[in-house]
Amino acid sequence: MKLDGDFFSRESDKVARDLLGCYFVRDYNPGVLKGRIVETEAYFGPEDPASRAKEKKTKINENMWKSGGTILVYMIHGHWLFNIVTEEEGVPGAVLIRAVEPVKGIGIMKRLRDRNKERELASGPGKFTQAFDISEKHHGGDVTSSDIFSVLDEDEEEFEIDSSHRIGVSEDLEEEFRFFIEDNKHVSK
DNA sequence: CATATGATGGACT
DNA sequence: GTCCATCATATGG
Numbered sequence: 113m114k115l116d117g118d119f120f121s122r123e124s125d126k127v128a129r130d131l132l133g134c135y136f137v138r139d140y141n142p143g144v145l146k147g148r149i150v151e152t153e154a155y156f157g158p159e160d161p162a163s164r165a166k167e168k169k170t171k172i173n174e175n176m177w178k179s180g181g182t183i184l185v186y187m188i189h190g191h192w193l194f195n196i197v198t199e200e201e202g203v204p205g206a207v208l209i210r211a212v213e214p215v216k217g218i219g220i221m222k223r224l225r226d227r228n229k230e231r232e233l234a235s236g237p238g239k240f241t242q243a244f245d246i247s248e249k250h251h252g253g254d255v256t257s258s259d260i261f262s263v264l265d266e267d268e269e270e271f272e273i274d275s276s277h278r279i280g281v282s283e284d285l286e287e288e289f290r291f292f293i294e295d296n297k298h299v300s301k
Numbered sequence: 302c303a304t305a306t307g308a309t310g311g312a313c314t
Numbered sequence: 315g316t317c318c319a320t321c322a323t324a325t326g327g
Binding site: 168170171172186187188189190191192248 | 319320321322323324
């Protein structure tokens, strides 16, 4: 089942947890790319010191106030990061897709990444966008109504969810907002 | 225009 | 474990 606006228009941490085990699909030429989401992070509004949703709105962070399912892409350390906006429209929040387990189009991903090990294809937020050829062109799209992107809830396998503090942030909240599938080989290190 | 800054990745010891 | 290339943004002069 394709995830809709109601799914994404909830609290960031709930969306981040529920995205684990879901499938991220891109219609791509020369072939479909598909990955099982195995690692996410939740970001909130101005009360979250690690969030980009500060008082000042910019071209990048203004999407955090948009409706659930909106795509937010931005560059960090020379890599594009892919986020899906959460919460009701007008309330800032987003979930960062940090890692997926390649399912389909693996040969294409190997070429895009210039790597041969499956574990190296999408086991990190910058690796994921490279494996799926995602860039600023996709900023402002919407995964609930896109022609090329969709997120599907069709997991059959059982799994346990583990959590930790978010990676690479200088000041984190007390609660843990990084979620990942326990013992999955494609979670970032 | 100049420069500092990352929600990183890869190479290396 | 350490080091550093990376480059779009944001901000200040």
